[in-house]
Amino acid sequence: MADTFTFELVSPEKLMLSGAAEIVTVPAVEGDMGVLSNHAPVMTSLRPGLVSVKMADGDETEYFVKGGFADITPDAVTVLAEFAIPRGELTSEMMAGQRKAAEEAMNAEKDENRKADHQSYLDQLTHFEETHL
Template sequence: MADTFDLELVSPERLLLSRPVEMVTIPAAEGEMGVLPGHAPMIVALRGGVIRVREGGRETESLFVMGGFAEITPARVTVLADEATPVASLSRAMATQRVTEAEAALAGAPQTPEAQDQAQARLAAARAMADAAQAA
């Protein structure tokens, strides 16, 4: 089994990361998920949270994603993020504003299950961003 796999992180604006890594932890919709070389193939939905990259036996990078999808194969992980920001670049003020906007969107969302689910997911992602900004 190889010691590394290729990780690509793509946002709508650009390719943010493309290199071999030892491990990545992603915020899957079902919970945190660690991926190592040789992982079983799958596609997972992402929730708002932090992607942590390990290289050389240590965490080298952490990026906040607002959601998206990850395609996992034994030799590659491709993350298609709705929005991605290095955790070090997150500000508490920006995160607080995003929470306020998401709360207002939830309050004004149509009372359909789909609209409510989307608004609640957006609020959860904004709160995760606020938590990541506090920790940074």
Template sequence: MAEAFQFELVSPERLLISEAVEEVVVPGSDGDFGVLAHHAPLMSTIRPGFIEVKHTDGSASKIFVQGGFADTGPNGLTILAERAVPAEDLKADVIAAEIKDAEEDLADASDDAARTAAQHKIGQLKEVQAALATL
């Protein structure tokens, strides 16, 4: 059994996880990296993908992150995510419907700001859709 360390996952909406865990695999911008207790200090940006968490009870969970930052040091691992959603809460049909709505918003956009916002939303939703395909 691996030694536990403190892990916190925070999104703008809420604190999703604050507990001792055995391991976390993070989708870093330069590739996935695993964090165990006593990991060397590291700060990394995060690309869209799934964080994999191995809990101290032996269970595992996956959480989709849109992006953000990971910081590991003597006090454990903290991830500040732009968006974080447990994998079981992501539904392919809902994401597809949201993409369709956003594409309609793009087609109906009356100015550059509205077009840019719609394109950004479509890009984010397609990242979620691509990540779901890997499950």
């Protein structure tokens, strides 16, 4: 049995998943990041993407997350997501709604730097949709 660590995925609505995990992959802003037990401490922001988890009991699951951050320590990973949903419940209609909201936020923004941030986020959503749905 591989070394395990505590994993929690939390959305604003509820605790989505909690337990002992063997490996977690998070969609960090700099790229996907695999985490095993005894990982160096790090905190990273998340981009839209999949959190993949292999639990100690062998169960494997994926959640789509949108924004938030991951706090990683040698013995725990906590993902605090702005939005999280099991991958099996994610639909094209949901993604279209997410894209529409991002487009509206970008178009309403007056500050060019913030507008660029919104465009980057919209690009990330579009890329996720094109590669995963």
